Amino acid sequence: MSYNNILSEKNSSLTTITINRPSKLNALNKETIEELHDAFNKANEDKNTKVIIVTGSGEKAFVAGADISEFANFNIKEGAKLAEKGQDLLFNFIENLSTPVIAAVNGFALGGGLELAMACHFRVASENAKLGLPEVSLGVIPGYGGTQRLPQLIGKGRAMELIMTAGMIDASKALNYGLVNHVVALEELLPFCEKIAEKIMRNSSVAIKGAIKAINANYKDGVDGYKAEIKQFGKCFGTEDFKEGTTAFLQKRKADFPGE
Template identity: 55%
Template sequence: MASFDNLLYDLDAASGILTITLNRPAKLNALNAATIMEIGQAMQAALDDAAVRGIILTGSGEKAFVAGADIAELAAIETEPLARRASEQGQEVFCMIEESPKPVIAAVNGFALGGGCELAMACHLRIAAENARFGQPEVNLGLIPGYGGTQRLAQLIGKGKALELLLTADMVKADEALRLGLVNHVVPAAELLSFTRDLLSRILTKAPLAVGLVIDSVNALYADERHGYQVEANAFGQCFASNDFKEGTQAFLEKRPAAFKGH
C-alpha cells in the first residue's frame, strides 16, 4: 500500500475503490508543491494497480476539501520562469486526473477555493456537501489560476459566468454550484462519502474499457490537436473488437448481469 506525508491512500480491495484524502487539516489541506507532487505519485500508483478500479478524491476534516494553494510558498517564488514552471507542474498533475481512464470523483467536503476548485474540476465528476464553497479568488492576490482553472471553469459553466467568477473572485455555495453545472450533486455532509461511493460503484458495474474510452472521447472535444468525432469513431470500433462488447451483448440477450473484464 502506497504511503505519503500529505495524503491518505486507502484502497478497498473488495470494491476496487481507492480513496485519496488530502491530509493537511491544520492548513485546511492547502496545496503546496510537495502535496501536488504526491497527488501525481498517488495517481500514477492508482493507474498502475489493476486492483484500483475507481478513485474518490476528498479532503480531511469538516471545513475544507482544499482551501487553496499554500500562499506562503507562492510568495517565496522569486522569478517568472520558476512561477511558470510551478504552474506547468500543477497542470501536469491535474491533467493526469482528467485523462485517467479510471473514473475519478471529487467528494467536496467544504471549501474548494483556488487550487482546490481547480483540483475538483480536474476530476470527472464532483459531489458537494451542502457546506461546500467554490471559488477562484486568485485576482485578490494579484494572480490568476495556474493549474487549469481558467480553462476548466469555462468548459464547465460557460465563458460568461466563468469570467464573472474569475474576475470578481466571488465564492458560490453548493446549491449555486449545482445550478451552474459546476457540481453534479449536492448532498448532506454526513452522506457525502456514502453517496459518492454508491455513484462510483454504479459506474464500476459498466465495461471498464468503454468507461475509459468515454472519458477520452469527451476530453477530445477540448483538445485542439484532436478531432473529437474521429476519436469517438475510433473508440467505437475499439469497443467492437473487445471481449467486453461480446460479453455485454451476450448478457443482454441472456437477460443476466454482464461480467466485464476490461478488455
C-alpha cells in the same frame, strides 16, 4: 512511496484518496501535489481499482487553495514553471486518467482546490461547500487550469464574473451552474459518492476508458471529437468486455466484465 500529506485507502474496487493537511485546510504544496500524483498513478495502474474518490480531511475544507508561502517570492520564470509542472503532474494527469475520478467536495474548494475538483471527471459537493477562484485578489490568476476548465463547465460569462470578482459561490449555486453534479448533506457525501461508484463499477471499465478519451477529445485544440469517438467506438469491438456485454444482453443476464 510513503505519504506525509495524503491518505490512500483501497476497499474492494474503490480507492479513496484523502488530502490530509487539516491544520492548513488541506492546502496544496509541492510535496502534496507530488504525493497525489503518485497515489493517482498507482490507483490507475491497479487493474482492480475501478473508481477513485478524492476528498479532504475534516469537515471544513476539500482544499482551501495552494500553499502561498511556497511561491510568494517567485519571479516570472519560476511562476510559469510552477504552473506548467503542476498542470502536467496532477491536474491534466487526473483529467486524462482512464479510471473515473469523483471529487467529493467537503467544505472550501478554493483556488487550486477548485482546480483540482474541476480536473476530476465530475464533482459531488456537501451542503457546506464554498467554491471559487480568488487568485486575482492576490495579484495572480488561476494557474492550474482554472481559466480553461471553469468556462467549459459553467460558461464564459459566469466564469469571467467569478474569477474577476474573486468571489465564492455556495453549493446550491454551484449545482445550478453545473459546476457540481449533486449536493448532499456532509455526512452523506462519501456514502453518496460510493453509491455512484458502485453503479460505475457494474459497467465495462474498458468502455469507460474509451468514453473518457472521446469526451476529453472535444476539449483539445486541433482534435476532432467525433473522429475520436469513432476510433474509440471501433476499438470496443475488439475487447472481451464487448463480447461479454453483448452475449449477456442476448442471454438476458447481467454481464460479468473481465476488464479486457
